Amino acid sequence: DTGVSQDPRHKITKRGQNVTFRCDPISEHNRLYWYRQTLGQGPEFLTYFQNEAQLEKSRLLSDRFSAERPKGSFSTLEIQRTEQGDSAMYLCASRRDRGTDTQYFGPGTRLTVL
Amino acid sequence: AQKVTQAQTEISVVEKEDVTLDCVYETRDTTYYLFWYKQPPSGELVFLIRRNSFDEQNEISGRYSWNFQKSTSSFNFTITASQVVDSAVYFCALISNSGYALNFGKGTSLLVTP
Numbered sequence: 001d002t003g004v005s006q007d008p009r010h011k012i013t014k015r016g017q018n019v020t021f022r023c024d025p026i027s028e029h030n031r032l033y034w035y036r037q038t039l040g041q042g043p044e045f046l047t048y049f050q051n052e053a054q055l056e057k058s059r060l061l062s063d064r065f066s067a068e069r070p071k072g073s074f075s076t077l078e079i080q081r082t083e084q085g086d087s088a089m090y091l092c093a094s095r096r097d098r099g100t101d102t103q104y105f106g107p108g109t110r111l112t113v114l
Numbered sequence: 115a116q117k118v119t120q121a122q123t124e125i126s127v128v129e130k131e132d133v134t135l136d137c138v139y140e141t142r143d144t145t146y147y148l149f150w151y152k153q154p155p156s157g158e159l160v161f162l163i164r165r166n167s168f169d170e171q172n173e174i175s176g177r178y179s180w181n182f183q184k185s186t187s188s189f190n191f192t193i194t195a196s197q198v199v200d201s202a203v204y205f206c207a208l209i210s211n212s213g214y215a216l217n218f219g220k221g222t223s224l225l226v227t228p
Binding site: 033045048099107 | 159
């Protein structure tokens, strides 16, 4: 299988700008997850999709964050009016829709908000 | 509530030494899954192992071995004859059978020097 891919790998933006990240899961993986990782911490759950349905959202996902998976394949995560506190690594993971199968992660998008 | 504790923030060893990374977890669920992931400097989380709560058999994969003990709620990871390429941050994670998100520890940064 081709692994999970994310684009871009790095993004530098100025405070107040909007940014959008893309995640392409492993083919045939119905479930897709977004996590955020700040320096020195483990990844923290943001949201997840089963096919195109967004089933859960963390309280970390403020109103400035929105995620979509319109056709049940790739997903986008948009952050509006970025703040310096949004600087982090944004990780995407996918897994089969089978029990509690293993989540496989992409390389992440590192966001720096100046 | 679920919690994963990795008490060792940083470990430094010399090549060929054995090293054990500790992981202690808390959960009220009877069915759950434990994972170890490796995060090299490139940032991608690499899956290493998955263990369910009903399987306490220790596992060995090459230089890697895992010791799961439900009595002490621990899932420790040992690298035998460490190599420089083992340098990375290692994360322990937990998910319940009814859950959707991985709960990660804060990670242990392992540095192997020649």
